Amino acid sequence: MNLQLILSGVGGQGILFSTRIFSELALGKGYNVIGSETHGMAQRGGSVISHLKIGDYSSPLVRQGTADLLFAFDRDEAYRTLGFLKGGGLCFVNSPKEDFWDPSIKGYLGKNEIRAYSFPADKVALALGAPRSANLALIGYALSVPDVPFTHEDVKETIVRVSPPRFRDANLSAFDTGYRGEK
Amino acid sequence: MSEIKQEVLLGNEAVARGLVEAGCHVVASYPGTPSSEILPGVVRFKKELDLNTHVEWSINEKVAYEVALAASYTGKRAAVIMKQVGLNVAADPLMSSAYTGVKGGFVVISCDDPGPHSSQTEQDTRFFAMFAKVPALDPSSPREARDMVKAAFDLSEKYSIPVILRPAIRICHARQNIDFRPVPELERPAAFEKDPGRWAATPRFRYVLHKELNEKLKAIEADFEQSELNVRQEGRDNRLGFIAGGASYSILLDTLREMGLEGQFPVLKISTPHPLPQKLVADFIAGCERVLILEEPDAVIELQIRDKSKVLGRLSGTVPAAGELVSEVTYGVLAGLVEELGLSVGPYLDLEELGKLVADLKLPVRRPRLCPGCPHRAAFYALRRTLGGKAIYPSDIGCYTLGLNLRAVDTCLDMGGAVTIASGLYQAYHQDGEDVVVAATIGDSTFLHAGIPPLASAVHNQARFILVILDNSITAMTGMQPTADSGLLADGRMGNRVAIKDLVQACGVKFIEEIDPYRLKDFEALVKRARDYIRQEDGGIAAIISRRPCPLYDPTPLRENPVRVTVTEECDACKYCLTAFECPALILDEDLGRVVIDRRVCADCGVCIDVCYKGFIVEAPLQ
Numbered sequence: 001m002n003l004q005l006i007l008s009g010v011g012g013q014g015i016l017f018s019t020r021i022f023s024e025l026a027l028g029k030g031y032n033v034i035g036s037e038t039h040g041m042a043q044r045g046g047s048v049i050s051h052l053k054i055g056d057y058s059s060p061l062v063r064q065g066t067a068d069l070l071f072a073f074d075r076d077e078a079y080r081t082l083g084f085l086k087g088g089g090l091c092f093v094n095s096p097k098e099d100f101w102d103p104s105i106k107g108y109l110g111k112n113e114i115r116a117y118s119f120p121a122d123k124v125a126l127a128l129g130a131p132r133s134a135n136l137a138l139i140g141y142a143l144s145v146p147d148v149p150f151t152h153e154d155v156k157e158t159i160v161r162v163s164p165p166r167f168r169d170a171n172l173s174a175f176d177t178g179y180r181g182e183k
Numbered sequence: 184m185s186e187i188k189q190e191v192l193l194g195n196e197a198v199a200r201g202l203v204e205a206g207c208h209v210v211a212s213y214p215g216t217p218s219s220e221i222l223p224g225v226v227r228f229k230k231e232l233d234l235n236t237h238v239e240w241s242i243n244e245k246v247a248y249e250v251a252l253a254a255s256y257t258g259k260r261a262a263v264i265m266k267q268v269g270l271n272v273a274a275d276p277l278m279s280s281a282y283t284g285v286k287g288g289f290v291v292i293s294c295d296d297p298g299p300h301s302s303q304t305e306q307d308t309r310f311f312a313m314f315a316k317v318p319a320l321d322p323s324s325p326r327e328a329r330d331m332v333k334a335a336f337d338l339s340e341k342y343s344i345p346v347i348l349r350p351a352i353r354i355c356h357a358r359q360n361i362d363f364r365p366v367p368e369l370e371r372p373a374a375f376e377k378d379p380g381r382w383a384a385t386p387r388f389r390y391v392l393h394k395e396l397n398e399k400l401k402a403i404e405a406d407f408e409q410s411e412l413n414v415r416q417e418g419r420d421n422r423l424g425f426i427a428g429g430a431s432y433s434i435l436l437d438t439l440r441e442m443g444l445e446g447q448f449p450v451l452k453i454s455t456p457h458p459l460p461q462k463l464v465a466d467f468i469a470g471c472e473r474v475l476i477l478e479e480p481d482a483v484i485e486l487q488i489r490d491k492s493k494v495l496g497r498l499s500g501t502v503p504a505a506g507e508l509v510s511e512v513t514y515g516v517l518a519g520l521v522e523e524l525g526l527s528v529g530p531y532l533d534l535e536e537l538g539k540l541v542a543d544l545k546l547p548v549r550r551p552r553l554c555p556g557c558p559h560r561a562a563f564y565a566l567r568r569t570l571g572g573k574a575i576y577p578s579d580i581g582c583y584t585l586g587l588n589l590r591a592v593d594t595c596l597d598m599g600g601a602v603t604i605a606s607g608l609y610q611a612y613h614q615d616g617e618d619v620v621v622a623a624t625i626g627d628s629t630f631l632h633a634g635i636p637p638l639a640s641a642v643h644n645q646a647r648f649i650l651v652i653l654d655n656s657i658t659a660m661t662g663m664q665p666t667a668d669s670g671l672l673a674d675g676r677m678g679n680r681v682a683i684k685d686l687v688q689a690c691g692v693k694f695i696e697e698i699d700p701y702r703l704k705d706f707e708a709l710v711k712r713a714r715d716y717i718r719q720e721d722g723g724i725a726a727i728i729s730r731r732p733c734p735l736y737d738p739t740p741l742r743e744n745p746v747r748v749t750v751t752e753e754c755d756a757c758k759y760c761l762t763a764f765e766c767p768a769l770i771l772d773e774d775l776g777r778v779v780i781d782r783r784v785c786a787d788c789g790v791c792i793d794v795c796y797k798g799f800i801v802e803a804p805l806q
Contacts, residue, residue, distance in 0.1 A: 010549065012784070019358075023191045027360050033191055034324070034359045038300075046551040052358075058324065059433035060357035063510035065532040066441060076546045083534045083541075104540045112532060131783060 001031060002055035003149060004062045008081040009073030009094075011048050014135035017162075018071065019050040021139065025150065025158040026054040036060035047077055071142065073121070073135055075100060087112040092142040094121040094134060117145060120183055121174075128177060130170035140178025152179055188363040192224075194325035194354040197361050198264075198292060199224025201332030205288075206369030207262050209237045209254035211247035212673075213632065214661035215266030216301035217355035218294035222264055223662075226674050232366055238673045240664050243598070243632040244269035248276045248291070252345075255289035256382065257373035260336055264292040267308050272598065272633070274311070277345065281315040282392040283381050284343040284399075287371060288336035291317075295351040297480035297507040303580070303597065305505060307481035308349040312457040316396050318403050319347040319457040320412065323432040325359040331454070334412065342399045349456075351479065353430035353507075404458040412454035413463060420447050422524055424471030426464065426484060428453040431477040431508045438513050442521065442528045453478075459487040468493055475501065475520060479508045495520075551585055555768040556741060556786025558731035559583045559624075559653050561700035563591035564764055564794065566622055566651065569710040574620040577604035579634075581626040582660045583653050588765050592624070599633025601625040605648040606641040613647075620714055621648035627683060628658040628666045635686055642691035642724060647717040649710065650692075650726045652683060655733040663736050687726045694725040701731060703793040734786055746789025749803040750778050757797070764794045 005022060007015045016037055023033045035052035051062040064083045070091040072078030078093040082105070085091055093100070095118040101109065109116050119141040125134035136159065143152050156175065163171045192200065198221050202210060212222040222238060229236045237254070241247035244265040254261035265273065270293045277291065293311070296302040312319035320335050322328035328350045335346040380388050407413065418424070425448060427435045432452050439445050451467045453459070456478070468474050468488070476485045476496035482504075485496040495501035502508070502516055518528045553560045563586040566576070578584060578592040579601040586592040594604050605623035612619045625634050630652050638650070658664040665671035670680030687695050694716045700706055706729070713725035734741050754777035760769050761778065768785035769778055778799075791800050 020191070023358060023360075027189065027191055032360055034357060036353060036357050038356075047549050058436040059430065059510065060324075060353055060359070061434060061437075061510045063438070063441070063514055064534050076549070079541050079544060079546055083532075083537050087530075087532055102540075102544055104543065105537075108537050108540060 001026075001149065002057070003053070003069070004067045005052040005054075005069045005071070006062055006067045006081055006084040007050040007052070007071045007073070008077040009048055010077065011046065013048070013073040014132065015048050015050050015073060018135045018139060019052050020162055021155065021158050022052055022054070022150070024162050025154055028158070029154075031055055032057070034058075034060045047080065049077075049081060069148070071138060073138060079105065082108075085112075085114055087114070089114050090145070090147065091116045092138055093118045094138050096120045096123055117142070119178065119181075121178065124177055124183060125174045128170070128173055130174050133167065133170045133174035136171045137174040137178035140175040141181060144179050144181055189360050190363065191358050192325060192361045193220055194328055194350060194357045194359070195220035196224040196227070197325035197329040197359070198332060198348075198350060198355075199228060200361065200363065201329035202262055203228040203232065203234060203236070203366050204329070204364050205333040205336045206260055206367045207236065207290075207336070208259040208287075208369070208371060209251055209261040210264065211239045211241045211250045211261075212264035213241055213244045213247050213269055214658050214664040215269050216661055217296055217352040218264055218266045218269070218292065219661040219664065220355070221292065222673060228366070229674065234366070240673045242667055244273040245276060248273040252276060252280055252285065252289060254373075255285040255287040257287065257375045259287040259371045259373060260289075260369065261287060262290045262292060265294070266302065267293055267295045267306055268302055268304060268597070269293070270308060270311050277311065277315050277317075280345050281317045282389055282396055283384060284392070284395075285339060285345055286343065286376075288339040289345045290332065290335045290339060291345055291347045293347060293349055294355050295349055295480060297351055300352055303595070305480040307479075307483055308347060309456045309483040310481060312347045312349075313483065315345075316400055317345050317347055318400075318455065319349050321349050321429040321454050321456050322354055323429055323452070323454065325354060325357050326361055327454075328354050329361060331412070338403070338406075342403055344396075344399055344403075349429070351430050400458050404460060407455040407458065407460040408463050410455060410460070413460060414452040415463070415467060416446075416450045416452075418447055418449040420524075421449060421470055422472045423520060424449040424451070424467065424474045425477060426451045426453055426467065426474055427477040428456055428484060429478065431479055431513070434508065434510050434513045435477050435517075438510060438517055442517070444521065444526070444528075447526075453484055456483050457487070459484060461487075461489070464488060465490070473520075475516070477502065477508060477513065550588070552588060552765060552767055553582065553585045554735060554786070555766055555784045556734040556788040557582070558655055558700045558729065558733070559586060560589065560764065560766065561703055561788075561790045562651060562653055562706065562729040563589040563624070565700065565703055565706040566624070566710055567591040568763070569707045570620055570622055570714065574622050575608055577601045577608065577621065577623045579625040579629045581629050583624055583626055586624060589763070597633075598629055599625070599637050601629075602634045602637035602641060602650065605650065606637065606644065606646040609646045609648050610644070618718065620717070622651065622710075623648055624651045624653055626658075627652060627654040627656065627668055628664075630683060631667050631681070631686075635690065638687065638690040638692070638724070645723070647723055648725075649713045649717060650724055652687070652726065652728045654683060654728055654730045655736070656730075657733050657736040659733040659736060663733075684728055687728070692724050692726045694723065695728065696726070697728040697730055699731050700729045701788060701790055703790055734788075741786055741788060745787035746792070747787050747803040748780060748785070748789055748792055748800055750780060751799045751801055752777065754778050754799040755797070759796070760791055760794050760800065764791055766791060
């Protein structure tokens, strides 16, 4: 497997933890992983972006126009990081409104055959009383879409393994609710 | 076959793993992005493996350098860790120790920040290696960084010389799966051998040591000609060749692969940028028609190449002369050269079009801001509200540089610069007989790092200004490292406390007040008293120690005494709180036509109640 992911959003949305889920999963399957994350000044409420490359890669950075998957935990950051996706890439956006893309961008998505999905992950996680697990609700939802090269069981097992004990149940319930697509 | 333990490590943790796998005995550091996670990584392995490693957060980089260097004097393996601008602070011992040499292996880990992402300059540590005449190693991945630590120690011991390891930010903050290797027990009882001609060398001996250093460098360059750290890969097409090192090398490999040009052109990987193996490089260039140099942040390899007639790089203008060589920049440079050769670089998306479309959306700019509940915000607000726009606000390096957004930060030069710039501003205006209030802000860790001699000097020279020490009890920006004021040690044990208040007093400051910045009205009254003091006949420097722990580090006070606020329906959306206080938890609800509290991020500090002078922000009724 050679796979490039971008996870974007703002500080505090669990982007680094989400990246960890995918990298631990890939490592468990015997793949090499390399990626890059944001630290320092930029973390203070600024945009946060995480690159993850699974398979045969040397550098930790994903180049614009080459990512297979984009997880955007914030709508504005989805716009800002959309350029990372390759033609035919898949994108998952945390958005309360399903049809939120600006018409001008829809043209770009169509032309480049990018399949964009949205899911109200914040709302779902809040309703579960686990607002900090919105990231896992979005990931859960993504796994219900065909062509996402991770299985529900594998991701679930990884969440159990790497979640801090006090967040484990909340993470799992957000993940499963997202997977069932319950809004 | 036993399974090799593997883990996905941050580059900095990989360096830490390298340190323990090299048997390093003493590790000293001062935190700074992108280097901060290395020492905590060493602490982790020290605890897991029950090692006797001495680890310390020193008060600054010069201190860290010298503490580690002394351990090397005794024959132990020692390392000092810092960010690239930290090496400026440690430049004095670096230059001198290059001459004296070392005994036990001594590695200087200085992490560069091309971009820059979190620094005041894009300076290149490899230039420091040239300046000090010491070797530098440049890893191109976390795994390689781990391996190079041992190579650096071996080199240091072979030639009794400090060796610089220079991981750049894309190594430090990359994550990669790393296999763990055994950790040796390296018996090195401390044994300092007196040798005044070396360890206490006078200028006459220094001349001798300089000649010795030059000889060492020649021998090291000869080693580097043969070193396995430098790798030459042949290509099918010699019309173009590449020389690259560090993260730029990895990005080059991935870019060529994406273009379908893997193995097309010869590539020389240089992991030893100083001293440059001149023969290896010249031979490689001789075999190519043109050679592109990819390196960052500056042109250290390119500069050392003597015959530049075939060389393209940052100096020739082919590669941008500033900024990080991220994948997009590398791709752009490569695409131009490759297409000139009549080769295709494969399909690509029209990202310029998308860029324009996204720009047209005019998305709100997400600039970094102080966190909700940040005590610095309250202090800045009180300062600015009391002293106004005519006062001058020198500040310093830390989270609180973001006081810029509250218009209470006018300068940010370097560590400790708040105190010195305040002194200099006072003297410049005083000379003209002008009364301009200067109010400096500096964090607790920064004050301890570089604020004490400036304060003593300012008192001595009769400067007058308000000095606000923003004491949040931790080094917050770089990830919560303990300060000397807290007394906590790097491994979590309790050491001795060095109280900031005592230090300020010892510098000769007579006006010292401690206050909780959440008490906004009291803080404003105190700032007025401080202003009166700096103006009165027998006045001087007025120091305010603004004390309240960073809520990210210690949320207990807020958890125990939350002040839940709400905005009344009378709010007229004047936006005063949004601009003057700039808390992420205060947001304008366009539909309601008033400010509302973003419950997801509000820290329940309650300070904004005093900010809305119209009284529309109130304590929420009990539920």
